[in-house]
Amino acid sequence: MIKLEELHKIEGVSEACWQIGVSPDSEFLALSFHSESNIVQLCDLQGNVFKKLKGHKEMIHSIAFASDGRTIVSGSADKTVRIWSPTGNLLALFDRFDRSVESVCYAPDVPILAAGQDDGRIFLFDIACNYIATLQSPKNRIYCLDWSANNNFLAAACADRKLYLFNIPMQTKFVYDHPGPVYGVSFSKNNGKLVSSCEDGSLRFINFNENETNVIHGHKKRAVGISFSPDDKLVATSSFDKTVKFFDFYGNHKGEHQLNSEALGATFSKDGKRLFVSTKDRHLIVFEIKNDG
Numbered sequence: 001m002i003k004l005e006e007l008h009k010i011e012g013v014s015e016a017c018w019q020i021g022v023s024p025d026s027e028f029l030a031l032s033f034h035s036e037s038n039i040v041q042l043c044d045l046q047g048n049v050f051k052k053l054k055g056h057k058e059m060i061h062s063i064a065f066a067s068d069g070r071t072i073v074s075g076s077a078d079k080t081v082r083i084w085s086p087t088g089n090l091l092a093l094f095d096r097f098d099r100s101v102e103s104v105c106y107a108p109d110v111p112i113l114a115a116g117q118d119d120g121r122i123f124l125f126d127i128a129c130n131y132i133a134t135l136q137s138p139k140n141r142i143y144c145l146d147w148s149a150n151n152n153f154l155a156a157a158c159a160d161r162k163l164y165l166f167n168i169p170m171q172t173k174f175v176y177d178h179p180g181p182v183y184g185v186s187f188s189k190n191n192g193k194l195v196s197s198c199e200d201g202s203l204r205f206i207n208f209n210e211n212e213t214n215v216i217h218g219h220k221k222r223a224v225g226i227s228f229s230p231d232d233k234l235v236a237t238s239s240f241d242k243t244v245k246f247f248d249f250y251g252n253h254k255g256e257h258q259l260n261s262e263a264l265g266a267t268f269s270k271d272g273k274r275l276f277v278s279t280k281d282r283h284l285i286v287f288e289i290k291n292d293g
Contacts (some may be wrong), residue, residue, distance in 0.1 A: 001254060001255040001291075001292050002234065002246040002254050002255030002289060002290070002291055002292075003255055003257070003289075003290045003291075003292055004244065004257040004275060004287040004288070004289060004290070005287060005288045005290055006285060006286070006287055007045070007274070007286045007287060007288050008045055008046050008047065008285070008286040009283050009284070009285050009286070010029075010031075010043070010046070010047035010283065010284040010285075010286070011047070011282065011283055012033050012034050012035060012282055013031055013032070013033055013034065013278060013282050013283060013284040014031070014032040014033055014034045014037045014059070014060070014282070015034070015264065015278070015279075015280050015281075015282050016032075016037065016059050016060075016061055017031065017032040017037070017059075017060050017061055017062065017063060018224070018225065018264035018265035018278040019061070019062040019063060019064070019103060019104075019144065019265055019267075020063055020265065020267060020276060020278065020284065021063040021064045021065040021072055022065060022267055022268075022269055022270060022276060023065050023069055023270070024065065024067060024068065024069040024270050025069070025270070026269035026270045026271045026273070026274060027044065027045065028042060028043070028044060028045075028086075029042070029043050029044070029045065029276070029284075030042055030053075030063045030064075030065060030072050030074075031043070031063060031284060032059075032060040032063065034282050036052075037059040037060060038056040038057060038058055038059060038060060038076065038078070039052050039053065039054050039056070039060075040052070040053035040056075040060060040063055040072065040074050040084065041053075042072075042086065042088075045274075045286050047284075051086070051087070051088050052088070053072070053074070053082075053084045053088050053090075055082055055090055056074065056076040056078050056080065056082065057076070057078040058076055058077035058078035058100075059076060059077045060074050060075070060076045060077075061075055061076060061077065061100070061101060061102050061103070062074070062075045062101070062102065062103045062104045062105075063075075063104075064104055064105050064106055065106075066106050066127075067106065067108050067109070069086070070085070070086070071083050071084065071085060071086075071091060071127060072084045072085075072086065073104050073105075073106065073113060074104065075101030075102065075103065075104040075115050076100075076101055077100040077101070079095065079097040079098060079099065079100065079101065079117075080093060080094065080095045080097065080101065081093070081094040081095075081097075081101055081104055081113070081115050081125075081129070082094075083113075083127060083129065091127075092127065092128050092129035093129060094115070094123070094125050094129035094131075096123060096131060097115070097117050097123065098117075099117040099118050099119050099121075100117060100118045101115050101116070101117050102116055102117060102118050102141055102142050102143065103115065103116045103142050103143060103144050103145045104116075104145070105145045105146060105147060106147070107147045107151045108147055108149055108151055109151055110151045111126050111127040112124060112125070112126055112127075112132065112151070113125055113126070113127065114145050114147070114154055115145075116138070116141075116142025116145055116156060117142065118140075118141040118142070119139075119140070119141075120136070120137075120138030120139050120140050120141070120142060120158060120160065121134055121135070121136055121138070122134065122135040122136075122138070122142060122145070122154070122156060122166075123135075124168075135154075135156075135164075135166055135173075137164055137173060137175075138156055138158040138160055138162065138164055139158070139160040140158055140159035140160035140181075141158065141159040142156050142157070142158055142159075143157045143158065143159060143181070143182065143183045143184070144156075144157040144182075144183065144184045144185050145157075145185075146185050146186055146187050146194070147187065148187045148191055148194075149187065149188075149189050149190070149191055150191050151168075152167060152168055152169055152191075153165060153166065153167055153168065153187070153191075153208075154166045154168060155185045155187060155194055155196075156185070157182040157183055157184055157185040157196060157197075158181070158182055159181040159182075160181075161177065161178050161179065161180055161181060161182065162175050162176065162177055162178060162182065163175070163176040163178060163182050163185060163196045163204070163206075164176075165194070165208060174208060176196070176204065176206065176213065178196070178198045178199075178202075178204070179198060179199070179200050179202065180198050180199025180200045181198070181199045182196050182197070182198055182199075183197050183198070183199070183222065183223065183224045183225075183226075184196060184197040184223070184224055184225050184226035184227075184237075185197075185226065186226050186227045186228045186235070187228065188228050188232045188249070189228065189230065189231075189232050190232055191209075192207060192208060192209035192210075193205070193206065193207050193208075193232075193249060194206050194208065195226050195228065195235050195249075196226065197223035197224060197225070197226040197237055197239075198222075198223055199222050199223075200217075200222075201217055201218060201219035201220055201221055201222060201223050201239060201241065202215055202216065202217050202218065202219075202223065203215070203216050203217075203218040203219075203223060203226070203235075203237060203247070203251070205235075205247075205249055205250065205251050214250065214251050216247070216251040218237055218239075218245055218247065218251075219237065219239035219240075219241050219243065219245065220239075220241040221239055221240035221241040221262075222239060222240040222241075223237055223238075223239045223240075224238055224239060224240065224263065224264050224265070224266075225237065225238035225263065225264060225265040225266035225267070225277070225278075226238075226266065227266050227267055227268050228268070229268050229272050230268060230270065230271070230272040231272055232249070233248065234246050234247070234248065234254060235247045235248070235249065236266045236268060236275055237266060238263030238264060238265065238266035238277055239262075239263055240262040240263070240280075241262075242258060242259045242260065242261060242262055242263065243256050243257065243258055243259065243263070244256060244257045244259065244263055244266060244275070244277055244287075245257075257287070259277070259279060259285075260279075260281070261279040261280050261281035261283070262279060262280040262281075263277055263278070263279055263280075264277075264278045264279060264280060265277065265278040272289070273288065273289060274286060274287060274288055274289060275287045275289055
């Protein structure tokens with residue numbers, strides 16, 4: 001069974017920005033603190049800040065590292081997305097939004113980003129912040145976005161009780177209904193599989209190539225964060241029932257960990273050895289992942 005050993009607990013982290021950035025070498029974090037919720041903070045795993053990225057005028061909701069570690073993106077309630085260098089320089093600004101930006105993410109291997117705002121519109125643009133397209137099907141807040149490993153599919157978890165799967169090259173979409181708002185979505189590294197988390201605690205394991213969906217009631221309360229491990233062997237989920245749980249892709253339970261507060265985000269390190277869990281009581285907990293067989 002999978003177990004978690006707490007390594008570090010960073011205090012005062014903004015509960016509104018549970019989508020944090022983890023550097024490719026898994027040694028640095030990009031996050032926002034509650035006391036300075038409009039600033040991106042670069043820190044080590046102990047929470048020691050070595051750089052502040054200043055420029056946003058309002059609360060930050062989402063941060064991500066590019067897969068090569070050369071840039072960092074942040075989305076804010078100030079209706080902008082900013083792209084930074086790790087040294088703190090502002091490289092580009094995308095300001096075509098007219099609502100709060102809720103989620104941002106990089107495509108894995110092409111210089112394209114996606115950002116969703118709180119009315120459901122999703123904007124695509126390049127790393128120089130040149131506009132590409134707008135996806136308009138969702139009808140409410142975009143809680144989470146994720147790209148497939150081949151860069152062809154974009155998944156959007158939405159408050160309108162739907163998970164949207166966009167085939168970007170073919171300009172088509174699939175819609176997966178849920179019984180409540182969808183808070184999280186994550187693609188496997190091998191194309192064709194994704195998982196989602198829902199308000200009622202249920203999890204959906206979707207093989208969209210085979211048009212198969214397996215639904216399990218993984219949590220007793222709202223399921224929020226969800227993430228595939230880098231080797232695709234595990235799915236980590238976090239919930240308002242104050243637990244982090246692990247499953248394989250078929251929904252088989254592989255372990256869990258009890259927390260002291262409602263859990264928000266759950267993010268694997270790039271090497272798969274750690275899990276970063278943000279909580280409603282404003283902590284970011286760094287866990288080492290152990291497999292007891």
